[in-house]
Amino acid sequence: MEIIPAIDLLDGNCVRLNQGDYNRVTHFNNDPVKQALYWQSQGATRLHLVDLDAARSGLPKNDSSILAIAKAVNIPIQLGGGVRTKERVKELIEYGLDKVILGTIAIEKPLMVKELADLYPQKIIVGIDAKNGKVATQGWLNQSDVLATELAKSFRDIDISSIICTDISTDGTLAGPNLQAMRDVAGVSNVPVIASGGVGSIADIIALLPLESIGVTGIIVGRALYDNAFELQEANKVVRNYNLQDPPKENVFNA
Incomplete structure (x- = not known):
């Protein structure tokens, strides 16, 4: 299991939204490069970047920060938010990003x-953002009637890298992850699933x-790390210790 720190970019700053609400923004750092280097120094093996401006408007406003982060760190970066054209995907990969989230x-x-x-085989991640089991789009501003599980199923025969659920x-609530939602998506996917949302403690x-x-291979953590609810090094240690044990298993991953 990989613990992946999140850097959400809004107007060049590191922020977090509460439940995707742009009117409920918490600012954490005005230097995204410094933040990225800090997570790397704390043992991050991958970074998760989100361009919140592009997610909302479709217009990238944080490319200078994205480029600077890509040049500064030597760990893989995945980025999402407003990536809606082939040209944009090509551009981001040319920036040096490891994976692009659609x-x-x-x-x-x-x-x-x-x-x-x-x-771009194994370079594309599908991001499935859902509320009450149904997918939201356009920076979470629009709610669809498509079930998250049905969308995950539709990509079973495509050479994507993973799904972020x-x-x-x-x-952004720190109230705990929706374990059932993660189980549901992982249960119908034949690619790894990365869990996102609600992590607020080591528990x-x-x-x-x-x-x-069952195929959940990563956990994206944002606000809990910024609020110092726990340290990244502590989370990584928990994962290592867990892997040394013989933990109880869920259903076998349907690869």
């Missing part, structure tokens, strides 16, 4: 996702660890 177009233009996955109702990390056996 959210809105995964539901609006699934054929484009397949084309991009063919062009975000539960909007818990994101939440521990609760997610058994899901690794």
